[in-house]
Amino acid sequence: MTRYSAWSILKNALKGNKDWTPAWRKPEPKSSYDVIIIGGGGHGLSTAFYLASQHGITNVAVIEKGYLGSGNIGRNTTIVRSNYRLTPNSQFYEKSMELWRELSHNLNYNVMFSPRGVLNLAHTPGQMDTYAERGNQMRLMGVKSELLDRDQVARLNPGLDVSGSARFPIEGGLLQPDAGNARHDAVAWGYARAADQLGVDILENTEVTGFLKEGDRIVGVETNRGEIRAAKTGVAVAGSTSRVMKLAGVEKLPIESTVLQAFVSESIKPIIPTVTTFGAGHLYVSQSDKGGLVFGGNIDYYNSYAQRGNLPVWEEVTSELVAMFPNFARLRLLRSWGGIMDMSMDGSPIITAGPLDGMYLNAGWCYGGFKATPASGWCFAHTIANDKPHALNKDFTLDRFKEGRMIDETGRGPTPWYH
Amino acid sequence: MxxxxxxxxxxxxxxxxxxxxxxxxxxxxxxxxxxxxxxxxxxxxxxxxxxxxxxxxxxxxxxxxxxxxxxxxxxxxxxxxxxxxxxxxxxxxxxxxxxxxxxxxxxxxxxxxxxxxxLPGKAFSAGFYYKTFMGPSRPGHKATQFWWFCEQLIRRAAGLGKGASQADPDKYGRMNAFCDVLVVGAGPAGISAAERAASAGAKVILCDESAVAGGSLLSSPELLDGEPAFDWAEERLAELAEHENVTVLTRTTVQSMFDDNTYLAVERVADHIKRPAKHQVRQRAWNIRCKSAVIATGAIERPIVFAGNDRPGVMLADSARRYVVEFGVSPGKAVCVFTNNDTGWLAARDMAKNGVIVEAIVDVRKDVPDNIRAAGEESRAEIFLGAAITATNGFQSLSGAQISEFTETSGEVGRKLKKIGCDCIAVSGGWSPAFHLTSQQGEKPVWDAELQAFLPGGAISAWHGAGAMAGKFGLRHAFRSGEEAAVKALADAGLGEGDSDVPRIEGDEIDYAPAPVFEINSGGKAFVDLQHDVTSEDVRLAHREGFISVEHLKRYTTLGMATDQGKTSNMSGLAIMAEARGKPIPEVGTTRFRPPYTPTALGAIAGESYGHLASERLTPMHDWHVAEGANMYANGPWLRPESYNRSGESVEQAYIREAAAVRKGVGLVDVSTLGKIDVQGPDAAEFLNRIYSNGFAKLPVDKARYGLMLREDGMLFDDGTTWRLEENRYLMTTTTAGAGQVMDHLEYHRDVVWPDLKVALTSVSDEWAGVAVAGPKARNVLKGCVSDCGVSNEDLPFMGVQKANIAGIPVWIARLSFSGEMAYEVYCGAGWGQELWNVLMKAGKRFNITPYGLEALSTLRIEKGHVAGPELNGRTTPYDLGLGGMVSSKKNFVGATLLKRDAFHEEDRLQLVAIKSIDGQRIRGGSHLVKGNKDEPGRSEGNTTSTCFSPELECYISLAMLEGGAARYGEKIYATNPVRDCHVAVEVVSPHIVDPDGGRMHG
Amino acid sequence: MKRAVAPHLGTIKMRLTCPFCGERDHQEFTYRGDASAKRPAIENDSIEDHRAYVFDRANPDGDHRELWNHTSGCRMHVVVTRNTTTHKVTGCEPVGPWAKTMKARS
CATH class of the missing domain: 3.10.20.440 (2Fe-2S iron-sulphur cluster binding domain, sarcosine oxidase, alpha subunit, N-terminal domain)
Incomplete structure (x- = not known):
């Protein structure tokens, strides 16, 4: 297997690029594995990579219904940040940041992690206080943060409407200077290639149609390519969590699936340097390396498994974007698409052993799954390998709803479509 | 060229x-x-x-x-x-x-x-960026830094044009439109569909993206009813435009199909003139809801991929023909046509007929029908059958083409036949139906082996394809399918069939099926995606590296991701991948088209909301506040006075003055924004008893009670006073921000949970204006202006509610206190709000009554330990805020059961306290509570929620949430605020700082 | 009560047909989620029953009965039956104290 480098590129170029080999194998499924991960998205692939690289468990299969990375890993707005308020979230996402910084190097694949800064705009003094509270939490957790006044914000993003006559005038903002974004597909491909090199079988176009049980214990899966047995079965299927878990007999979970639309404009020369969010609504925007503005806002507020949304969200998102950047009005929307979000009841994830014996569940990512990819895999692999959670995911249990230990960043309560 | x-x-x-x-x-x-x-x-x-x-x-x-x-x-x-x-x-x-x-x-x-x-040539192939820039192998964050450096350079080189740096001065509009039948595309199929639908009395909207509607008719050589197609189309469209049921929109692209026959179309109102006229919008978004639609969006010609095909001068054959026929422009001095189907030959003939020199027609097929060969001869071009263009030359633009033998069945390139001089190659590789809109709904297209093209799949919503979009090529089929689609759409709309009016057609009848040739693989750079520079070798490289699914191909090579979204390149890329995989094209699949159809101005989608977002809500006294110099503050949708700054005063100086005036004399504040809900009915008491955590059933008439509302998960949701006006009638007040949510909450429980309770709920927030008069002199002020009701402690005791009259204005007066002082809230019909305010100001004049804003209001309640929005943050229980006494144990209510969960009763939960600055330093908003010093603050044990300078205590204080705080009064800790660079020594105290036993408000 | 609607209109809609107001854009409504989540009776004090009501969701792919409130219209709650994969709506029924009256009139 070729190690990627500038040198390998030159060497191959001289041979007309005829010698490149597949980035990952396309193996036939074996009849059994030590661990099966259902879901060949970012979280499933990173789990497999960390099982192999951190826990020495290499007899692993990742089972993906479609093509690798066909879910939310390839449909998001690529933001990577750890600017959270609540301790379980801030420490978990900061672990993710730590892994992001070294990810290209560790995977030998350029995931184009770009720490260009994430700026949250504030529009009232009260909101400035809320951001200060969050910024201070970040500082106390060892995360970089800066509270910016209006002038500093204007210098950072010259196109912003910082006038006092704006409907929601900008007061300032909270900056996480070393957060940013990354190239989403590359994350899936990089993890896949690295896991494959460590011996993980990635089984694309393999659909789980049922679970194998011995008594109450899950001992593998039925697929369209036959039965595959495993001592441990992990489920990391994001928006499809409820339907996959139903195959195992778990009828209800604290999760609802909704569609989140994302948008990209035509390519233009660099126009905004940071990831920027609007504080008087819900909108986040950054510019890709190709030059497209990548942005999104609220979910379409109804349960959905269709990877497409509706017009009201288009109108809301664009009106917020042009309110923020009135110079964007003549730029043009190129493409929009939808991903299925696994919205949990408190807006925070679930990474846990169970709910059945032999089974492990990774779900409830809401809008935030992309940035979590490394830490999610890291913690899920730990949980699977040791049959108990890592310190970083010990709070992300299913039982927290029963016990009253919700991790509710927004405070909106058990209305998943508001998280 | x-x-x-x-x-x-x-x-x-x-x-x-x-x-x-x-x-x-x-x-x-x-x-x-x-x-x-x-x-x-x-x-x-x-x-x-x-x-x-x-x-x-x-x-x-x-x-x-x-x-x-x-x-x-x-x-x-x-x-x-x-x-x-x-x-x-x-x-x-x-x-x-x-x-x-x-x-x-x-x-x-x-x-x-x-x-x-x-220059790097083959090194800069697909996947280049993923395989390098990982950075040197050193500890620390070098890897990121190296890429970050390179990324800056790459970003500058990438991107296409530059965007504006200033605000767009133009306006955008939105039209909400309804019709029976929407017809997308005003070519032959669209015109016949629109005519048919209109003849049945349907309300029709006909959209066309071009400035001049007519589609292929604008350049068709056929005669329709004996007239040139152009004239026929012009007449028919003029008739349609005159029809009272029909709206014809040109320059209007239907961009997206949403659920339920909802479409977004964008009309370019003023893009064809220098700038919009005064009051004219630049573009207008049409939100069209129809009962059914006819999609007649035509087909897009695709090229054949060959070496050197990106030289300026290589263009689509039918486009070349259209430039000649429609615009009278020859695309070159010597044109060479390269085709795999009959339409290329007709393009050659039509161009030659109009004076263009066609040097050669090159067709990959060995044989062509006689009528096509005749058309070729008419064009006087040299004809090459079983041949292909295998290379081009020229400095920058095209100057010649190499023609070689080619075997269609094997794809083999044979000996060189001739090098011809030409400055334009008009290429036709067949036609791809433009079913982008219907694909947006996720309907899988189906492969038509004959046409070598995908056709739209089955419909989820009510639309019907017509013309080339549905694979019905040629004018005869277009007209017929347009009518057929219209009849189906009419049935959807519950209308009759209408009348047929298809023209008589004189002209060629040809076969649109191409030979299945997508690429001439003769070595050399052959471009598939012209904008993104994706070559056929890139596609094969993707295959070699395992990126073989269509989505992987697209994402790995960026094929089809440019501003044209692969309209002319997707099929070729797919075919080359299919060949590399040794599979038929339909097994390799097609990517789903995503909306919009063509890039759409963000301003147009935002429509009239551009720059506005949300309406502002103003209280009846708004103008007075502004005239008195208040800073208006956005409190949700409301604008409220933050403080009334006198000249030279800062906000802090103003609110301290205002709050002190309330404590020492009297002040008044506009509370019209509070949510107000009228609750009536025989079960109103029982309903409120279930909604609030404390009891409401026994509240006497003419009394108000402070109530706590919980979410079903036990968290505090909202609070406010509710007044029993009559036996079966209450007026509930809510927080300003919570008004809408509380109304939803009540209606949900009334409609869905307890439909058997007889309760009527009416939001009356906008019907009542409210003024709170607070301070030791409050009673004196009211005495001076209230009639029909006494205001003494006996007549209007604490929490009492009375109907009264102030200067002829009927009012409700409630003796409520948010500030901790003696206070009254006076409500009147919103239309009287300003008048009431004026009367109270006048009556208070001799007591030096002071209007106060939100900051002072907040200061007064912080001093008193009253909770508000920052404490009701959705993560606090009544126990956390020291309101456990308001949780009834005698009844069940919303949230009662889950409030009993163990975690809510642990001692180290965050609990409400107040903190006082020890050394006079300012405690700033957003501070955290820690034990350590500034450099090593340690762990966060809580945070401040509402912060102010207390004029009563003459120091900075704050309400705060602190771990186990209720047991920590007297402890000295720090309020640290690193992002604001302060670290203040504070003492933890009870939140009830001012007048803890409530003597003042009861007085 | 009968309303003259074309045959498919009640069925293929993310425009919801409010039984009180007629066919409207879905953005006039506020989504309130799974209609099968039934609150335990007011006397019921079981944490487990309340937990299930508040947190457990079937979240089906396919037909979903769900509550919408016509907040920008009549403010009535309706139970919509909608396919979560195709967004096809096949039912829109009134709930609440008025449901009985509506049925009686129809």
């Missing part, structure tokens, strides 16, 4: 005004065009061949098509705040004074130094 204007005469160049003269500039150089020209036809007429540069390699690019599928000819229009990048020259209508610049080049489009990007 060195195009030129042909000798305009009758029947040639119908789209342009032959006698007109329009001046425009391209890259600062003056040119002349005709009215009706697009920028593309005008540049072509002026012999300009290089108009743009490609995205990755910065290779020279010419005009490739004549419509919205254009991948190459992107330009920047206007300058300053109206700058608009990436405009397709093929759609841009020429007007006097148009200024256009080329883009993504330095220093000029003819000499672009960024073309050095090509």
């Amino acid at each position: 060195s195009g030129f204007r042909l000798n305009l005469r009758d029947g040639l160049g119908r789209a342009v005004d032959h006698d007109s003269k329009i001046n425009f500039t391209f890259d600062g150089k003056n040119y002349e065009g005709r009215k009706g020209d697009t920028l593309a036809s005008a540049l072509m007429a002026n012999g300009v061949s290089i108009v743009a540069r490609s995205f990755k390699y910065h290779r020279p690019r010419g005009i490739f098509s004549a419509g919205s599928e254009e991948p190459n000819a992107l330009v920047t229009v206007h300058s300053g705040p109206r700058t608009e990048p990436n405009i397709r020259a093929t759609e841009l209508e020429l007007y006097e004074g148009l200024e256009v610049k080329s883009q993504n080049r330095w220093p000029s489009v003819n000499l672009d130094l960024m073309a050095v990007n090509q």
